[in-house]
Amino acid sequence: MIRSANKDDFDFVYRLYMHPEVNPFLLYELMDEDSFRPIFEELLRDGVLYIFRASDEENASPTGMFKLIQLKHRTSHIAYLGGVAIDSSFTGRGYGVHMMQEIIALAESKGVKRLELSTGVHNLRAAALYEKCGFKREGILRHFTYLKTEDRYIDEVLMSYLF
Template structure:
């Protein structure tokens, strides 16, 4: 199975942007980082800082993940040069709910690596919430290694 990464168009971006803010807020609440009351506002502010010019924001590339002519998800990649090497950071990768468990995640990671090689990107990094066990398992299977841990303990 193979997928294609297609540059996201404005219509897809607008739909993605609004949904992603809500999902990002929810993930921070689930992880215990933010309260429900503050989450949406904090998420909006972070997205506005990261993508001030939407699709035209420098060093950010947003893709629709395509299987044939069907969009099955989205991928947001930031590309920076560090010490004369290009590094990619995955800000978001999301498959549509009805497309999960079909092998598109692995296929997307393979397509991303091919894109990275074509753009002379030397390293790809990402953040994954610890409670997202399915994603953690995929990334480990694809050869990603943990470079740090955030840990917390709830006190009563």
């Protein structure tokens, strides 16, 4: 089940974004809670942050998160998918596929015709998941992401799902 994130999701979202195994693949550098709070509040204001729960039970723990950002004007048929992460206590159980299927359904319900994302060329698990769910590789974005703490750039694979 997917729902819009709310203020009560701060701890879960912060923990996922700052997880040492997840953080290198996401947008934000490691930071403390006070530094992350304005970012989180902006994501809530923009209405682009979502929470995935593997169970439909009302009190079920969050399983994953993502951002879905629909573009505007002549590109309003496109949405960018980012910040995709599953809580480490749920990995390896097929929830990634389940979450991606629900994301695709959500995007389609919003009138999206093209769903795109990028992932680090070395993030083989993520790329395999996206391909399993119907995304196709379109090219390499050279030096796309800068990892400040490591003082290096990484290339990313641009992928898309066409409805």
